[in-house]
Amino acid sequence: MIVINLDVMMAKRKMSLNELSDIVGITLANLSVLKNNKAKAIRFSTLESLCKALDCRVEDIIEYRED
Amino acid sequence: MPKISKSASTVLSLILVVALLAIILFFAIVMPLVIDKAPLMMGVKAYFDEKDATHVFWTWFYLLMLTAAVCCGALMAILRRVRNGLVFTSLTVSLIRFLSWSCMFIAATCLAVVYYFHMSYILTLAAGFLGLCLRVVKNVLEHANELKNENDLTV
Numbered sequence: 001m002i003v004i005n006l007d008v009m010m011a012k013r014k015m016s017l018n019e020l021s022d023i024v025g026i027t028l029a030n031l032s033v034l035k036n037n038k039a040k041a042i043r044f045s046t047l048e049s050l051c052k053a054l055d056c057r058v059e060d061i062i063e064y065r066e067d
Numbered sequence: 068m069p070k071i072s073k074s075a076s077t078v079l080s081l082i083l084v085v086a087l088l089a090i091i092l093f094f095a096i097v098m099p100l101v102i103d104k105a106p107l108m109m110g111v112k113a114y115f116d117e118k119d120a121t122h123v124f125w126t127w128f129y130l131l132m133l134t135a136a137v138c139c140g141a142l143m144a145i146l147r148r149v150r151n152g153l154v155f156t157s158l159t160v161s162l163i164r165f166l167s168w169s170c171m172f173i174a175a176t177c178l179a180v181v182y183y184f185h186m187s188y189i190l191t192l193a194a195g196f197l198g199l200c201l202r203v204v205k206n207v208l209e210h211a212n213e214l215k216n217e218n219d220l221t222v
Contacts, residue, residue, distance in 0.1 A: 031222075033220060041217070
């Protein structure tokens, strides 16, 4: 399964959900959906914005784990 | 053909459904009083009288009226939801499923009286076909609902 480690990166960068939402331009609700692993899909543009805002790589946010 | 706006179209549909419900209620109340005088129904009633099945006729008639009235209620519920922007929801799918099965029920009741009234097989085919069309619409809406949910959860 695919796991989103957004909260881990946010903690490392000491960034709140509100701040990230303002920088990336995604609503709090959508970021919350992503953070809680409820999202069904993520756009490349969203991934790019997140990596830029958190100064990290894609694999820092998205991880594959065996079920 | 002149085109009207979406909201005007929905309101028109609502008005037509309410009008149909009023007609159904009118016939349900008035029919027992005028059936011997109504030219259209006289032939039908004569069939049933001949076969000594007046009770079958009235049972069939009121079953149809009741089902049609309930279906009008379902149609109004669907149109109200559409007006409120709640189109692709599981409840809308359920209401259309209910309409489809109601049409199948009407087809079944018409088939049941075909022994008494041979022409009812035409109603059976019409109601069955409509039920099938609604079933397909329900399938399409179900898939659309799924696609919408997936799109809603795309960040």
